[in-house]
Amino acid sequence: MGTQLFTNAKVFTGAGEAEFASAFRLRDGVVDWVGDAADVxxxxxxxxxxxxxxxxxxxxxxHPALMAGTAAAAECFPPVVTSVEDLVEVMRRHADSVTATGAWILxxxxxxxxxxGRRMPTAADLDRVSTERPVLVWRCDAHSAVCNTKALEIAGVSASTPDPDGARFERDADGSPNGVLTEIAAVGAVAAFVPAPTRDEQIDALVAIGEELASRGIVAVCDLLSSRIDEPLATFRAAADRGLRATAALYPGWDPEDPLADLAPADKQGQMRIAGVKVVLDGAYSNRTAWVHEPYPGSCDHGLRLVDDADVLAAGEWARRNGVQLAVHAMxxxxxxxxxxxxxxxEPWLDGIPSVRIEHAxxxxxxxxxRLREARMSFGIATHTVFFFAEYDGYEKALRTEQVPDAYPIARLYDGVEPLALSSDRPATAWSGADDxxxxxxxAVRRRxxxxxxxxxxxxxxxxxxxxxxxARARLLSPLEGVGMLQPGFDGSFAVLxxxxxxxxxxxxxxxxxxxTWIRGEQVFVR
Known part of the structure; x- marks a missing residue:
């Protein structure tokens, strides 16, 4: 690749809030000089x-793995879909394009x-899409979903079916399931019957996702539930062989019924590597399933706790033993x-990065x-501003008045928690193009x-x-070496605006x- 010199630019180096240069040089894809264009x-x-x-x-x-595993699903995000009628119409149009035998309409x-009226769609609504073929649509938080009557029949969910632990099959007054699947275990009871895309299709989907990431200037990601596809590490590495250029740190989900195998050293190295394990402790605010101290306004409901202490601690012990992070979904x-x-x-078990990541917060x-700063444990946080921007309607009914000043307090976190990142949670965010x-x-700047x-x-x-x-602050949260700054020794990966x-x-x-967008000295996107 040799030497590449770039000049006449306003270069934000990441070394500080006011650190700019006007030229930089790469040698074999790595920055080896940053300075003034006048010296070029x-x-x-x-x-x-x-x-x-x-x-x-x-x-x-x-969640690239989730997107790759559900690449056949129609997008039903706001601002395009803002009513049950919009949802039914989008799914009807999508159904016309789904012709494979046995395929679900997703x-x-x-x-x-x-x-x-903030009305949740039900099986009766999706039966208007089809009564002969199964229909399943995930809610924006990816924790809940709705399906039609055919899907309930295929999954064997009936009035006599008990609710899964930490989840609910919502029901009509007579106890019959109404198609609303609240929280991950309930969704999984139905989604388990959806035919998985082939590995080749998953690989192609990951490559396409990488192209979209490049169009956003994104060169590295943390996939916080990579186990949504089979053999995630091998599949991501195959996608890299096929042209996926972004770096991916993978965090498979912890399943107490099917514990993860221990890692080999090579599993934690390279462009695609296992970086940790994820535990989902509670639900989401936008549908009032986050686990809260005081009940939600106008109710006696404290949300849902999805796993017990023993499972969280077991995941933490696996992370400690394997020298990777524990990521805990906690809202x-x-x-x-x-x-x-x-x-x-x-005692923390990792040096340089947090042993425990808190997701969403x-x-x-x-x-x-x-408490985080005084703890013996090393903590970091991945949080969001796109949540309150896109999902205000849900937060408006879920937050108590006294909680609003503490909701996504980015300035407070910026000053108090050094390993801190903003992120998209795509596609579990109620907005089209949430990874913009x-x-x-x-x-973050306007708070509007x-x-x-x-x-x-x-x-x-x-x-x-x-x-x-x-x-630069995001790179402190996870083991993504070489990215986050334009400084000597870092990858020559950058975005031109x-x-x-x-x-x-x-x-x-x-x-x-x-x-x-350039990754390690190679131009991977031009608008």
């Missing part, structure tokens, strides 16, 4: 035309909190407290940040929802701070697009 005399230097350059972006919590992404304040209670006094008080980093940055509601403006951060949570995200009006940040 090489006639072969690539002139970037004064455009803004960011280190390659990191999506620290996303969809994903609807947000019932945006529907008139509700009671779930977050339980993570600290279980691990705060334990919706309600975080000053006291909670203090600029959308999340605008939400999709429908113009101010959401905790005191928690706003600056554009450079938000960019750091997708680059069409507009300067640091100077555009705040209400236009989400309109900024990536013009080019």
């Amino acid at each position: 005399s090489d006639q072969d230097a690539v002139d970037l035309g004064g455009r803004t350059v960011l280190p390659g972006l990191i999506d620290s919590h996303t 969809g994903r992404g609807f947000d019932d909190t945006k529907f008139p 509700g304040d009671q779930a977050l407290d339980r993570v600290v209670e279980l691990f705060a006094d334990a 919706t309600i975080v008080s000053d006291d909670y940040v203090r 980093v600029m959308l999340s940055i605008e939400a 929802t999709y429908n113009g509601v101010d959401f905790g403006p005191e928690a706003a951060i600056t554009v450079p701070q938000a960019v750091l949570l997708y680059t 069409e507009r300067d995200v640091f100077t555009v009006p705040e209400d236009e940040i989400a309109q900024v697009r990536v013009a080019e």
